Amino acid sequence: xxxxxxxYYEGGSRAVFERDLADKCHVIxxxxxxxxxxxxxxxxxxxxxxxxxxxxxxxxxxxxxHENWGEQALARCFCQFAGSVKAQAPEVPLVWLLISKGHRTxxxxxxxxxxxxxxxxxxxQPADAALLDAxxxxxFGAAYDPLRGVVRLDAAVATRLRPRWCDLRENLRQQPxxxxxxxxxxxFAQGEELACLCELEPANLRSFALRAFRQGLQP
Numbered sequence: 001x002x003x004x005x006x007x008y009y010e011g012g013s014r015a016v017f018e019r020d021l022a023d024k025c026h027v028i029x030x031x032x033x034x035x036x037x038x039x040x041x042x043x044x045x046x047x048x049x050x051x052x053x054x055x056x057x058x059x060x061x062x063x064x065x066h067e068n069w070g071e072q073a074l075a076r077c078f079c080q081f082a083g084s085v086k087a088q089a090p091e092v093p094l095v096w097l098l099i100s101k102g103h104r105t106x107x108x109x110x111x112x113x114x115x116x117x118x119x120x121x122x123x124x125q126p127a128d129a130a131l132l133d134a135x136x137x138x139x140f141g142a143a144y145d146p147l148r149g150v151v152r153l154d155a156a157v158a159t160r161l162r163p164r165w166c167d168l169r170e171n172l173r174q175q176p177x178x179x180x181x182x183x184x185x186x187x188f189a190q191g192e193e194l195a196c197l198c199e200l201e202p203a204n205l206r207s208f209a210l211r212a213f214r215q216g217l218q219p
C-alpha cells in the first residue's frame with residue numbers, strides 16, 4: 001500500500017503512513033491480476049450535533065493507479081460499504097467527510113451526489129457549514145481552518161501530490177468543477193486539503209452510487 005501511495009504523494013514516510021492507517025477501521029482494496037491497484041482507508045465515527053447523533057464515514061488515503069483511472073470498482077465498493085453502515089442505524093443521519101488534495105477526488109462528489117458542500121454555484125447553508133466545521137474539528141482539531149474550509153496538517157505528517165500530478169492542462173482548468181476546486185483550495189500543491197461533506201442516503205445519491213448503496217442496505 002505504501003509503495004502505491006509513494007508513486008503519487010511525497011512527504012509521507014512509511015512510518016507516517018502506518019500511523020495514519022492504524023487510525024482507520026476499514027480498507028477497501030482494488031486488485032487486478034493479483035496486484036494491488038488502488039485502495040481507500042476509512043474511519044467511522046459519531047458526533048452529537050444539535051442534540052442528535054450524526055454518523056460519519058471519513059475517507060483517508062485514497063489511491064487508484066493512473067492506468068485504472070476511469071474504472072468505478074473502488075467507488076462502487078465504497079457506496080456499498082456506506083449502505084451497509086446506514087443499515088446498522090437507518091434513523092441516524094450518515095454523512096461522508098472527504099478532504100481533497102486534488103481535483104480528481106473532489107469531482108467524485110458530483111458523480112455520487114445531488115447535493116454536497118462546497119459546490120459550484122450553490123451557497124453553503126449555515127446548518128451544513130456548522131456540521132462540516134463540527135466534523136472537521138472532531139477529526140483534525142487546530143489543523144482545520146473553518147474560515148477557508150481547508151485542512152493543513154503539521155509538516156511532520158503532511159503529504160502532497162508529486163509535481164507530475166499537480167500539473168493541470170489549460171483545458172482542465174476551464175472545466176467548471178476543476179476551476180471551482182482551484183479557487184477554493186489554491187494551495188493544494190502544498191498539501192492543503194479542501195473539506196467536503198455529503199449526506200449518504202438514497203434521495204441524495206445518483207446512478208451507480210445509488211444502486212451500490214441500495215445493495216449495501218440489504219441484509
